[in-house]
Amino acid sequence: MIKLQSISKSYTTPNGTFQAVAPTSLHVEPGDVYGIIGFSGAGKSTLLRLVNLLERPDEGKVYVDGQELTGLSNRELRKARQSIGMIFQHFNLLNNRTVADNVAFPLEIAGLPKEERKKRVQECLEIVGLAEKVDSYPAKLSGGQKQRVAIARALASRPKVLLCDEPTSALDPQTTRTILSFLKEINQKLGVTILIVTHEMSVVKEICNKVAVMERGHLVEKLSLSEREVKPKTEIAQLLFEEETGKERGIANV
Numbered sequence: 001m002i003k004l005q006s007i008s009k010s011y012t013t014p015n016g017t018f019q020a021v022a023p024t025s026l027h028v029e030p031g032d033v034y035g036i037i038g039f040s041g042a043g044k045s046t047l048l049r050l051v052n053l054l055e056r057p058d059e060g061k062v063y064v065d066g067q068e069l070t071g072l073s074n075r076e077l078r079k080a081r082q083s084i085g086m087i088f089q090h091f092n093l094l095n096n097r098t099v100a101d102n103v104a105f106p107l108e109i110a111g112l113p114k115e116e117r118k119k120r121v122q123e124c125l126e127i128v129g130l131a132e133k134v135d136s137y138p139a140k141l142s143g144g145q146k147q148r149v150a151i152a153r154a155l156a157s158r159p160k161v162l163l164c165d166e167p168t169s170a171l172d173p174q175t176t177r178t179i180l181s182f183l184k185e186i187n188q189k190l191g192v193t194i195l196i197v198t199h200e201m202s203v204v205k206e207i208c209n210k211v212a213v214m215e216r217g218h219l220v221e222k223l224s225l226s227e228r229e230v231k232p233k234t235e236i237a238q239l240l241f242e243e244e245t246g247k248e249r250g251i252a253n254v
């Protein structure tokens with residue numbers, strides 16, 4: 001569903017060129033909930049933003065649902081992005097728009113007729129259990145409710161893929177569980193493939209079936225969470241995994 005082929009990204013800074021993502025390949029299969037973990041500054045968010053070309057890779061190819069995004073014109077890319085939803089740590093809602101108008105926003109851009117938009121907004125708010133908040137403004141909502149609106153907005157275009165950038169990092173543990181249960185449901189009931197960046201092992205443990213570990217711009221290990229007990233190989237993966245998940249759940253190399 002998502003295929004990254006040797007993509008890399010460098011930034012020019014006053015101190016010279018900095019490689020945020022070294023040439024990286026990754027294959028996310030349909031139905032996966034694939035986690036990317038690593039310490040701060042490892043390049044996780046940059047990697048995620050390379051998937052929908054919010055950042056253009058310096059090299060390499062990006063495929064989503066069989067289509068090479070790196071080969072598309074801007075117009076074609078705008079259309080292709082309709083099948084890729086995204087949610088962020090700080091929700092990124094428009095504060096001067098109601099909940100309904102936030103969810104409708106991508107549909108307006110896509111040119112969907114008003115009646116159809118209204119139906120979709122209702123449908124997506126029902127999925128996240130917020131139908132009664134349709135006329136509220138974001139300022140009146142809790143953090144968890146804001147993230148649920150952001151999820152509804154991401155679902156409005158009926159995406160096949162959902163990119164999640166630290167979606168629960170600004171939330172308390174109870175709210176985190178609620179958001180993760182919605183993501184799980186979206187994956188299982190709607191068949192949406194999820195790629196999720198997080199530094200929280202509990203998130204991986206709760207919803208991911210696969211995980212890749214990132215360190216200093218490199219994907220140093222890819223693991224499948226399964227019954228068989230196979231230990232992570234790299235030091236960073238052991239550090240990130242062993243204490244929290246390794247003892248409770250087998251980890252097999254992919």
Ligand SMILES: Nc1ncnc2c1ncn2[C@@H]1O[C@H](COP(=O)(O)OP(=O)(O)OP(=O)(O)O)[C@@H](O)[C@H]1O
Binds near residue numbers: 018020038042044199
């Ligand atoms: N637009 C940019 N210009 C310059 N450097 C950047 C830019 N975006 C990211 N970086 C640098 O690239 C590196 C990777 O950043 P990135 O945000 O992808 O890491 P991360 O693993 O998501 O970390 P965090 O969990 O702290 O967000 C960091 O050192 C960051 O400072």
